[in-house]
Amino acid sequence: MSASVSIRKRLASFTLDVDLQATSETVGLLGASGSGKSMTLRCIAGLERPDEGRIVVGGRTFFDSERGIDLSPQERKSALLFQNYQLFPSMTVAENIASGIDRAVTRDDRRQLIAGLLDTFHLRGLQDRYPAKLSGGQQQRVALARMLAARPPILMLDEPFTALDEHLKASFEQELLETFGRFEGTILYVSHDIDEAFRFCDRIAVINDGHVEDVGLPGRIVSHPQSLAALRLSGCKNISPATRLDEHWLFAESWGIRLRCDEPVPHGLTHVGIRAFFVSRAEQDTADNVFHAVAVRTSESRYERTVMLAVSDDTSRADSERYIHWKIDKLQPSPDGNVGPGDRVTIKLPGDRLHLVCGSAKESAPADA
Amino acid sequence: MSPRCDLRLPRDLEEPMDTIATYFAEFDFRPLAVSLKTSLVASAIVVILGILAAFKTLGAHRRLKGWLDSVFTLPMVLPPTVVGYFLLVIFGNSTPIGRFLIGHGLRLIFSWPATVLAATAVAFPLMYRTVRAAFEQVDPDMLDAARTLGFSEAKILRRVLLPLSWPGVMAGTVLSFARAMGEFGATLFVAGNLPGVTQTMPIAVYFSWASGDLVTAGVWVALIVAISCAAVFGINGYMARGNRFREADAAR
Numbered sequence: 001m002s003a004s005v006s007i008r009k010r011l012a013s014f015t016l017d018v019d020l021q022a023t024s025e026t027v028g029l030l031g032a033s034g035s036g037k038s039m040t041l042r043c044i045a046g047l048e049r050p051d052e053g054r055i056v057v058g059g060r061t062f063f064d065s066e067r068g069i070d071l072s073p074q075e076r077k078s079a080l081l082f083q084n085y086q087l088f089p090s091m092t093v094a095e096n097i098a099s100g101i102d103r104a105v106t107r108d109d110r111r112q113l114i115a116g117l118l119d120t121f122h123l124r125g126l127q128d129r130y131p132a133k134l135s136g137g138q139q140q141r142v143a144l145a146r147m148l149a150a151r152p153p154i155l156m157l158d159e160p161f162t163a164l165d166e167h168l169k170a171s172f173e174q175e176l177l178e179t180f181g182r183f184e185g186t187i188l189y190v191s192h193d194i195d196e197a198f199r200f201c202d203r204i205a206v207i208n209d210g211h212v213e214d215v216g217l218p219g220r221i222v223s224h225p226q227s228l229a230a231l232r233l234s235g236c237k238n239i240s241p242a243t244r245l246d247e248h249w250l251f252a253e254s255w256g257i258r259l260r261c262d263e264p265v266p267h268g269l270t271h272v273g274i275r276a277f278f279v280s281r282a283e284q285d286t287a288d289n290v291f292h293a294v295a296v297r298t299s300e301s302r303y304e305r306t307v308m309l310a311v312s313d314d315t316s317r318a319d320s321e322r323y324i325h326w327k328i329d330k331l332q333p334s335p336d337g338n339v340g341p342g343d344r345v346t347i348k349l350p351g352d353r354l355h356l357v358c359g360s361a362k363e364s365a366p367a368d369a
Numbered sequence: 370m371s372p373r374c375d376l377r378l379p380r381d382l383e384e385p386m387d388t389i390a391t392y393f394a395e396f397d398f399r400p401l402a403v404s405l406k407t408s409l410v411a412s413a414i415v416v417i418l419g420i421l422a423a424f425k426t427l428g429a430h431r432r433l434k435g436w437l438d439s440v441f442t443l444p445m446v447l448p449p450t451v452v453g454y455f456l457l458v459i460f461g462n463s464t465p466i467g468r469f470l471i472g473h474g475l476r477l478i479f480s481w482p483a484t485v486l487a488a489t490a491v492a493f494p495l496m497y498r499t500v501r502a503a504f505e506q507v508d509p510d511m512l513d514a515a516r517t518l519g520f521s522e523a524k525i526l527r528r529v530l531l532p533l534s535w536p537g538v539m540a541g542t543v544l545s546f547a548r549a550m551g552e553f554g555a556t557l558f559v560a561g562n563l564p565g566v567t568q569t570m571p572i573a574v575y576f577s578w579a580s581g582d583l584v585t586a587g588v589w590v591a592l593i594v595a596i597s598c599a600a601v602f603g604i605n606g607y608m609a610r611g612n613r614f615r616e617a618d619a620a621r
Contacts, residue, residue: 047513073516086514090532099528100518150518 003186007053016210028201036210046073079150085143094127100150117145137168228359237325242272256312268358276327278353400573411488419496445494453558483560488549503537
């Protein structure tokens, strides 16, 4: 079972142009809000009509503009899982789960199927409740059970964790992973969260402005992002427009510094990034990629603290662009732990940890998420 | 009050009671029957047409939606006499539709079905607008979710939209019923004032007043006010109860 999507659709703010091939695997569609990832799911589900292209799922052609094929959402029956679940408030849990079951299924099979799903998703005893009486986590599980009961040829989930409380996420994660493991077919998982995508997906497709900019294994997307959007979405906090100086040197405009990069600097370089975890305290005072900086602000979380560092005095740039985020692990005893605002520090931006991306000028616009 | 007055009271009352009894014994109640029959049939038609029209416009494209919306609302803003005029233009005995109906044994104009036609025309926009407003409160994503689960459009209407819009549907039904019962101008135009056939209560009010019978006019006014109040208070009470699935579990 596989899926092949190649569609174009003109939209108000951009043109959706998605090419995606998937086998029996979980593919994460990672993108900021409004990047076109939900629209892609809607096109596959038949809720939106692409201007042109082809959608084939599990050997069945859903859409083909050349051959004039355009199956209705009912015929595709993709049982898309919406962000807010969209359970039917006027139906009980059991009725909701049963709502997508094919009419050809006999009454006994239907009952068995529902009972099985109630068990799998720990909903036993709740079958006669209405959705308004369920917790967020229970609603989530009903939605998942309803999707599976419909036996869709592809699983499509649109940010299933968004509406869920933080403490419910962990327990639901395991159920979702098991569900994915049992499903034979393509799973498309839409998210804007790299950690989620990393956990659930075999591959990640980075979507920006309606285009798939980068597809690859989650590890590769994080270690070698190929586009500005991938760099941003993979959680890199320090990103600056950059220009190539020579084979190994570049200039980072936001920070006003020259950086030496171990790998060759490509000619079309537009941005450089370095993850906040890889910024470190310098041992020597003068060396390549070592800079004097002033700690401006700190922000604490449970196990780490982030120090905002100003490396240049150029105040014409917005603070958020100018500062370098330095993340310190609080569990490791180190003198860095007590760096506070106003302190002067010498930091190193390791040349083997720099991410170099070549993107178009348009992509330098700040992401909206 | 003096004791003398107390003694005389029963005898004083006897006479007016007799008068009232004789008055109502001779009273022509047929307008009440005509009105109830007309409003019930008209609101039944309006409920079905209004729901279907609201459902169709909901799924229509934006420009078509605006156009349909205007057309469906027109009878509400036009004077009823104008609606009556147009009904005559469309259904009059010499028009193609009128001749077709006559050919099939229905002489519509100045017959009882014409009261239903007039009441339907003026009550329809109330049902349509109330139901459409209720439909629009339902998240479009929920309808899309239903589609991807294989629901046909009819099933979406029946299982998703209507249960969620039930208070709006009820409100629209009562409003349409009350409006149909209060219909005067268009009815007079297309159905006339035939006692026992097309004479509805509002028409009875007007003609008894015009002939100087103020008491009869007053009786009809009181009846209309009573029925309308009952309908409005009834629907308010019903709506205050809320939906079972919002309030409680099915198990309880």
